[in-house]
Amino acid sequence: MLVLKNVTAVQLNPAWVQENIDIAIEGSEIIDVGANLSGYYPAATVKEMHGRIVMPGMVCAHNHFYSGLSRGITAQIPPSPDFISTLKNLWWRLDRALDEETLYYSGVICALEAIKSGCTSVIDHHASPHYIAGSLNTLRKAFLKTGLRGMTCFETTDRNGGLEELQAGVEENINFAQLIDKARVAGKERYLVEAHIGAHAPFTVSNAGLALLRGAIKQTGRGLHIHAAEDLYDVSHSHDKYGKDLLARLAEFDLIDNKTLIAHGLYLSTSDIQLLNEKDGFLVHNARSNMNNHVGYNHQLPQYRNLALGTDGIGSDMFEELKFAYFKHRDAGGSLWPDSFARFLGNGNELLARNFNAQFGCLKAGYKADLTICDYPSPTPLKAENIGGHLAFGLGSSSVHSVMVDGVMVYEDRQFAFDCEPIYAEARKVAAKMWRRMDAGI
Template sequence: MLILKNATAVQLEPAFVKEGLDIVIEKGMIKEIGSNLHSKYANARIRDLKGKLVMPGIVCSHNHFYSGLARGIMADIKPSPDFISILKNLWWRLDKALDEESLYISGLICSLEAIKSGCTSVIDHHASPYYIKGSLNTLRKGFLKAGLRGMTCFETTDRNRGLDEMAEGVEENVRFAQLIDAAKEKGDEPYLVEAHIGAHAPFTVSNEGLTLLSDAIKTTGRGLHIHVAEDRYDVTHSHHHYDQDVIERLDDYGLINHKSLLAHGLFLSEKDIAIVNKKDAFLVHNARSNMNNAIGYNEKLGRFKNVALGTDGIGADMFEELKFAFFKHRDSGGPMWPDSFLKHLHNGNELLARNFSAKFGQLAPGNKADLTILDYVSPTPLMAENIAGHFAFGLNASNVSSVIVEGEFVYEDREFPFDVTEIYTQARKVVARLWKAMDDLK
C-alpha cells in the first residue's frame, strides 16, 4: 500500500482542486482519498508530496512510436510539396527500413519520453511493412520495460504488396489481440497494454481489406484505429473509386463503433460526422501534425461528440499539444475556450476505459492509480473554475516531477527507476544504420 500524503488533488472532468488530501493506493487502484488518511494505515509506505499537484494520468490518444528515431533525420529526403509526397519520401521509407532492433529502441525511447512528459498512457499506431509478424509484441516489450500503459495496433495497408500485405497486417493485429488475451488470463505480467485493430487510411485499404478488418474486429472484440480524411486526397479517392464518403464506406463494413479511434478527420462530410456521433466513436485531433504537414485546420471540430488529443508522432508532450490545439483554434476564429480542449485531453481516459474495461480519469476510489504529479507553483489561484487557463497559459511538461502507473512509480523526482543512459547510446548507434537503410531504399 502506498499513500500520497498532503497532495493538492486536481481533477479535470468534472473539475475540482482540493488541497491537503491523502490518496491511498492499493493493488494498482485508488482505494481511498481524504484528509489525514496516513494515520489510518500504519503499515503503508508514505510519500509526502508537500502540496504538489496530483491529477489523473495524461493520455496521448494517437501516436506513432515507429517515428521515435526520425528526430533531426539526416536521410536524403526529396522535396515534398504535398501530403502524399511527405508520406512517400519520408514516412513510408522510414517504416520500410525498420527491423526488430530499431523498432524496439524507437518504441522504448518514445515510452520513456512520454512518461517524462507526464503521460501515463499512449495509444500507438504502428507500421513496419517488412517486419510485420511479431512487431506489436516488440512494441509491447518497450511499454512494459518503461512501465507505460498503452495500446498499439498494426497499420493494415495494401500500399506495398497488395492483398498479401493486407492479410499479413490483419493477422498481426489478431495475433497480438490473442496474445493480450492469453497474457491477461495467465496474469504473470501487469495488464498495461491493449490492442486495437489497425489500418493505415481508407485510400490504402481496398474493400477486400475492409472485409478482413471487419472479421478481425468481430473475432477479437477490439475497435478500429485508422487515419481518416487527413488530407483531401483520402476523400477524393473514396468518391472516385467507391462513390462513397470515407466514414460511410467504413461503416458499411461494420468498422465504426464505440471503440473506434479515428485520427484527424479534417475533411469529413456532415453525413460522416453524423455516423461517427451516432456510433459513439472518437475523433482524435492532432494539431501540431496538421500544421506541420500543411493540410489545413479541422473547422468542424466542435461538431464531434467525442474528441481526444494526440500528437501523430510528434513526441508525447500533451501540455504542448493542448496549447497548440487551443491557439490554432483561436487563430482560425473558433469559438471554443481552453476548457473545451481540457475536456478533449481528459477524454483520453475515456478511450482507456472503453478498451481496458476499468475506470480511469477520476481521483476517486475504484479508479486506476495512473497519476501525474507536478510541482507547479502559480502566482495566481488555482481553482476548479480556472484549471483550463492554467493549462493553456502556465503548466508545461517541465512541471512533471513524478508519474505513477498501475500504482507504481515509473518516474520519481525526475528519475527513472533504471539507468537510461545506455538506451540512448544504443539508439544513436541504431539510428545511423536505420537512416542508411532508408537511403538504400531509393
C-alpha cells in the same frame, strides 16, 4: 498500501480542485481520497507530496512510436510539396527500413520521453512493412520495459504489396490481440498493453481489406484505429473510387462502433460526423502534426461527441499539444476556450476505460492509480473553473515531478529506476543504420 499525503488534487473531466488532501492507493487502484488518510491506514507507506499537483494521468490518444528515431534525420529526403509526397518520400521509406532492433529502441525511447513529459498512457498506431509478424509484441516489450500503459495495432494497408500485405497486417493484429488475451489469463505480467485493430487510411485499404478488418474485429472484440480525412486526397479518392463518404464506407463493413478511433478527420462530411457520433466513436485531434504537414485545420471540433488529443508521432508532450491545439483553434477563429481543451485532454482516459474494462481519469476510489504529479507554484488561484487556463498558459512538461502507472512509480523525483543513457547511446547507433537503409532503398 501507499498514501500520497498533502496533495493538490486536480481533475480535468469533470473539473475539480482540492488542496491539502491525501490519496490512498492499494495495488493498481485508488482506494480512498480525503483528509488525513494516514491515520485511517496506519500500516501504509506515506509519501509527503508538499502540496504538489496530483491529477489523473494524461493520455496521448494517437501516436506513432515507429517514428521515434526520425528526429534530425539525415537521410536524403526529396522535396515534398504536398501531404502524399511527404508520406512517400519520408514516412513510407522510414517504415520500410524498420527492423526488430530499430523498432524496439524507437519504442523504448518514445515511451521514456512520454513518461518524462507526464504521460501515463499512449495509444500507438504502428507500421513496418518489412517486419510485420511479431512487431506489435516488440512494441509491447518497450511499454513493459518502461512501465508505460498503452495500446498498439498494426497499420493494415495495401500500399506496398496488395492483398498479401493486407492479410499479413490483419493477421498481426489478430495474433497480437490473442497474445494479450493469453497474457491476461496467465497473469504473469502487469496488464499494461491492449490492442486495437489497425488500418492506415481508407485510401490505402481496398474493400477486400475492409472485409478482413471486419473479421478481425468480430474475432477479437477490439475496435478499429485508422486515419481518415487527414488530407483532402483521402476524401476525393473515396468519392472517386467508391462513390461514398469515408466513414459511410467503413460503416458498410461494420467498422464504426464505440471502440473506434478516427485520427485527424479534418475533412469529414457532416453526415460522417453524425455517423461517428451516433456510433459513440472517437475522433483524435493532432494539431501540431496537421500544422507540420500543412493539411489544413479542423474547424468542426465542436461538432464531435467524443474528442481526444494526440500527437501523430510528434513526441508525447500533451501539455504542449494542448497549448498548440488551443492557440491554433483561436488563430483559426474558433470559439472554444481552454476549459474545452482540458476536457479533450482528459477524454483520453475514456478511451482507456472502453478498452481495458476499468475506470480511468478520476481521483476516486475504484479508479486506476495512473497519476501525473507536478511541481507548480501557481502565481494565481487554481480552481476548477480555471484549470484550462493554467494548462494553456502555465503548466508544462518541465513541471512533471513524478509519474505513477498502475500503482507503480515509474518516474519519481525526475528519475527513472534504471540507467537510460545506454539505451539512448544504442538508439543513436541503430538510428544511423536505419537512415542508411532508407538511402539504400531497403
